[in-house]
Amino acid sequence: MADLHVSINRDQGGIAGQIAAEIRESIRHGRLTPGTRLPASRDLAADLQVSRGVVVEAYEQLVAEGFLISRVGAGTQVAPISSRSMTDAVPASDPGPVYSPHYGHRPTSPDLGCFPRERWLASVRHVLTTMPSDVFDYGDPGGVPELRDELAGYLRRVRAADVRADNLVIVGGVAQGISLALHVLTQGTRGLRLAVEDPNSHRQVPLLLRAGAELVPVPVDDQGLVVTELRARGADAVLITPAHQYPTGVVLSPARRVALMEWAAESGGVVLEDDYDAEFRFDRDPVGCLQGLAPARVILSGSVSKALAPGLRLGWVAAPAELAESMRQARGELDLGSPVIDQYALAHFLRTGGYDKHLRRMRREYRRRRDALVKAVAEHLPEVRVRGIAAGLHAYLDLPPGSDEDAFVGPARELGLAADPVGPTRLTPGPPGVVVGFARLPAHRAAEVIQGLKVRMSGQNID
Ligand SMILES: Cc1ncc(COP(=O)(O)O)c(C=O)c1O
Structure with a gap:
């Protein structure tokens, strides 16, 4: 049984979230190792002087994220994720053809009538009235530092991601994030076998092919991607929508999350996590991203397309620092980076709570x-x-x-x-x-x- 040191701040609210965050950190840093049994929820609740339901909620969140497993009779244990999946970095590694455009009004688009025009205007105004002219020059091709800082904090807090600013590259949406990641991963290789969910977002297929990937379909069932099929077919990388599979809407089950991470650790495979609409989880807190479970093996890509508007073309990729640096360099060579004023505006919008409120x-x-x-x-x-x-x-x-x-x-x-x-x-x-x-x-x-x-x-x- 683990001797758990969990400190909570009662003035801050979200006690279950605080407990979950502490346990998550302990697992990440190896203080809690795979197979370790956690105290019964009743005991931990008594230690912390909180209601048992609060501890149960924290445990359930971590089970849903794949950090813990819970079996009848065996209590709650740290999931058998090998430490390799947490620590071995993805090797950085040449691009190839076809594009059919589809504009507007997708089933996944937000209500653009609700775009927070006033608050966004206030952020743009803030940038234009306070920033020195020099910052409107070509920016860092990896993204302006202020935005990467804000986003790292946001992704840690809302997506339970394991990121710092130097893991992040600002891009023009998930689509560009995935293209850029594939561009870097295929460099120096003779082709990349990329497993994709079947069914999947067919609008992405042209960009995957253009990036030089050979697609390996893997079926999806009511628990999400069938990892045993992924193992059977073999691939160098897998593109997955774990928070809300497109199109079926399935949330990747805890067991499959663990199985996927085991595949990545054992095969050296890379997981490309398309986190396109994960902020919207209606019946419970959002399930933390896979990247938070195995930051060395997962490349996470998200954007403001569903939360604000696809037309902003603002998104991010979180990757192991070396890979993020390769992507930053590629952006510098390919197109010199994303629009600077919008990046500063988004940083201000995040910092002043506009994003959370919206x-x-x-x-x-x-x-x-x-x-x-x-x-x-x-x-x-x-x-x-x-x-x-x-x-x-x-x-x-x-x-x-x-x-x-x-x-x-x-x-x-x-x-x-x-x-x-x-x-x-x-x-x-x-x-x-x-x-x-x-x-x-x-x-x-x-x-x-x-x-x-x-x-x-x-x-x-x-x-
Ligand atoms: C599954 C999925 N991934 C990615 C995207 C592209 O998102 P972005 O606007 O961030 O490039 C979409 C857009 O509809 C989508 O449905």
């Missing part, structure tokens, strides 16, 4: 919209099953067997509902489904739109 507001609003969509579908399209709604801005709808996906998508789009067929996201054929975005469907309109959809589809018969 996220809190939008989480509440999107949850209302999600609930209204789910209710409307249950009432008016009972033959359709909704899943993947624990997080993110889209739902996955299973259509009855034999349905024509386009017979749903066409009328949905006519009604202003962002919808995509699932077929093109599959590398191997599967049952029919559609992805529907709820971020731009106000709760009070959900029933009317879904009812309208039913009317338009009757005659086309999806069932």
Whole structure:
């Protein structure tokens, strides 16, 4: 049984989060080793003089993140992540072809009408009125230091990432982050076998191919990526959406998180974590990112596209410091970096609490919209099953067997509902489904739109 030293600050609130953070740090730094049993929640609660529920919440968060495992009869133990997965750095390592543009209104896009114009304007104004002119010269190609500092703090706090400013490179969104990471990983190699989820975000496929990757499809089931299949097929790297799989919406299960990290540690494989919509988790705290579990093996990429607006084209990559430095150099050679004024504005927005406040507001609003969509579908399209709604801005709808996906998508789009067929996201054929975005469907309109959809589809018969 571990002798746990957890210190909490009662004035700060979020006690469960504080306990989870302390235990996470102890695991990361090897003070708690794999297999170590943690005190029973009742005992730790008594030691800390907090309610047992608070300790249970902290343990559950760490189980969901893959740091702990919990088995009936065996209590709660530190997960068997080998220390190699935590400490061995990813080796840094030449690029190759095709692009089909898709603009606007994706099912994963946020409600742009809610963009915090006033507060963003205040941040831009602050930058323009206070910064010396010199800083508007070419910036650091890895990103302005102020933003990297702010983001490191934000990612540690909100995504339980294990990052410092020198792990971060500022990029123009997840798409560029993944391109840049692949650019660096494929340098000096004869090609990179990149495992991708099947189904996946088909819009990303051209960028993966252009970066020179050979794609290895790995199926996704109701726990996320099937890691045994990844092992069986073999790959140098894997691109994954663990917080909210695209398109199915599955959250990678704790057991799979651990299994994936074991694969990475044993095979030397790199995990590319696409954290595109992870701030939006509706029924519990966001599950910490995989990068926080094994920072030496995982390259995390995120952006403000879902929280603020895709048009800002602002994002980040967190990678082991050497790899981050290679990406920074590549940015310096390829295009001289991201827009400096916007970077300073985002740093100010984060520092002054604007980002957190906006996220809190939008989480509440999107949850209302999600609930209204789910209710409307249950009432008016009972033959359709909704899943993947624990997080993110889209739902996955299973259509009855034999349905024509386009017979749903066409009328949905006519009604202003962002919808995509699932077929093109599959590398191997599967049952029919559609992805529907709820971020731009106000709760009070959900029933009317879904009812309208039913009317338009009757005659086309999806069932
Ligand atoms: C799964 C997934 N990854 C990445 C992206 C691209 O995000 P970004 O705007 O940050 O490049 C999207 C955009 O819709 C997405 O759905």
